[in-house]
Amino acid sequence: MVSGLANPIIVGRFFGATGVGYVALATRLVDTLAFAQRATWRLGLVALSRVQSEGDRVRRGIEEGMVLQVLTVAVPMASVAIFGRWLIPMVFGPSWMPAVSVFALLGAASVLNAPLTVQMALLFSRGRNQAVAVGDILNTLIVFGAAFWLVPLLGIDGYGVATIVSTLAWLVVYRQARRIERFNPYRPIPWIAALVPPVLSPLLPWPANLILLAPLSLVFVVRDMRIQFRSYAGLVLTLVRRL
Numbered sequence: 001m002v003s004g005l006a007n008p009i010i011v012g013r014f015f016g017a018t019g020v021g022y023v024a025l026a027t028r029l030v031d032t033l034a035f036a037q038r039a040t041w042r043l044g045l046v047a048l049s050r051v052q053s054e055g056d057r058v059r060r061g062i063e064e065g066m067v068l069q070v071l072t073v074a075v076p077m078a079s080v081a082i083f084g085r086w087l088i089p090m091v092f093g094p095s096w097m098p099a100v101s102v103f104a105l106l107g108a109a110s111v112l113n114a115p116l117t118v119q120m121a122l123l124f125s126r127g128r129n130q131a132v133a134v135g136d137i138l139n140t141l142i143v144f145g146a147a148f149w150l151v152p153l154l155g156i157d158g159y160g161v162a163t164i165v166s167t168l169a170w171l172v173v174y175r176q177a178r179r180i181e182r183f184n185p186y187r188p189i190p191w192i193a194a195l196v197p198p199v200l201s202p203l204l205p206w207p208a209n210l211i212l213l214a215p216l217s218l219v220f221v222v223r224d225m226r227i228q229f230r231s232y233a234g235l236v237l238t239l240v241r242r243l
Contacts, residue, residue, distance in 0.1 A: 071233075088100050105163065198212055
């Protein structure tokens, strides 16, 4: 949670309370839209703990879990991002428009981090908490360092870019998780390629931003992705009804 202090400390230093407010609203929107991820992460932690001795099931669970986490984060993020330029001013007022671009960047960072939550669950289930702690520390250091450099150059959007850059810190988690199970890390890549550009669409002016919606066609064109999406959508809806 310490990385969140980069907003008041660094953004506040250069752009005052107004800039901090824009970033805070964008952060809260991202956290709210990722509610399903928290539910699936908890269930994944329990499931991985129960099947530690079954290598094939663990491997399959990690690979499918990474895709599921990307979908539970990216689908609501992309939906709000696409309509954000109209939705956020309508709900919060036109003065909050600068939060839209920050939301897009923070949302993209959340999607990129999504597959790693399953890997964290794997490490926690095996008592490898140190790797997650090291990743957290590196993540915090990168957020502060990158934000201090980028916020003066890019404005409050620099905080969002710094959050994306800090994703590199989670390579520590990835490497330790791969030492436990040799899962396929590329399973979520097609989904990230299809869904991250729409999340970033608010960064381009209308109607040029429509070009970033083109990758969504992969979900409908690629048969395996279409089948996966239907399956995972049904699973998420079932989980949400149980909450």
